[in-house]
Amino acid sequence: MLAATMVTACVPSEPYSPVAVLADGSQVQVRLTNCPPSPVNQVRIIPLRLRKDKLLDTNVPAVWQVSFAQPTVITAVVVGTEAPSGGTLDIALAGPLDPATEYVVFLRYPNGGKPYAVFKPEELHDGRVQFETTYLSREEFDRRSACKAK
Numbered sequence: 001m002l003a004a005t006m007v008t009a010c011v012p013s014e015p016y017s018p019v020a021v022l023a024d025g026s027q028v029q030v031r032l033t034n035c036p037p038s039p040v041n042q043v044r045i046i047p048l049r050l051r052k053d054k055l056l057d058t059n060v061p062a063v064w065q066v067s068f069a070q071p072t073v074i075t076a077v078v079v080g081t082e083a084p085s086g087g088t089l090d091i092a093l094a095g096p097l098d099p100a101t102e103y104v105v106f107l108r109y110p111n112g113g114k115p116y117a118v119f120k121p122e123e124l125h126d127g128r129v130q131f132e133t134t135y136l137s138r139e140e141f142d143r144r145s146a147c148k149a150k
Contacts, residue, residue: 017116021119022124022138023124023127027078037074040073046061046103048103056104064079066084066087068086069088097121100122102118102119102120104117118130
């Protein structure tokens with residue numbers, strides 16, 4: 001079953017998944033936008049596949065995965081063949097993500113929460129960002145994801 005951990009500390013004030021996906025040149029980048037940033041244990045990408053009961057099949061092999069031995073605060077991680085600082089590359093990206101395939105990126109929090117985002121690489125053109133279940137311009141993403149002083 002696909003479940004999202006909702007966070008209410010940032011803009012917007014309603015619950016949302018704090019995971020954003022964007023392309024930085026030819027590389028895909030995953031950003032965690034919650035305020036303050038949360039520690040994570042793992043970041044994983046799988047192709048979107050539904051079971052016969054229409055729920056997400058989370059047993060699909062990952063195409064990329066990094067893990068952290070200790071919960072680590074991250075704000076961004078580049079999907080590729082290198083581990084982020086403090087992380088272990090469990091599954092290196094074997095080649096470019098298929099532009100037409102939908103993928104799910106999951107983060108795993110120490111409390112078991114798994115916020116996620118569904119994205120299609122071909123939709124990340126012209127600086128667009130997948131955030132809050134839609135594709136936004138970089139400017140709109142920056143506005144919506146900005147942390148506001150309390």
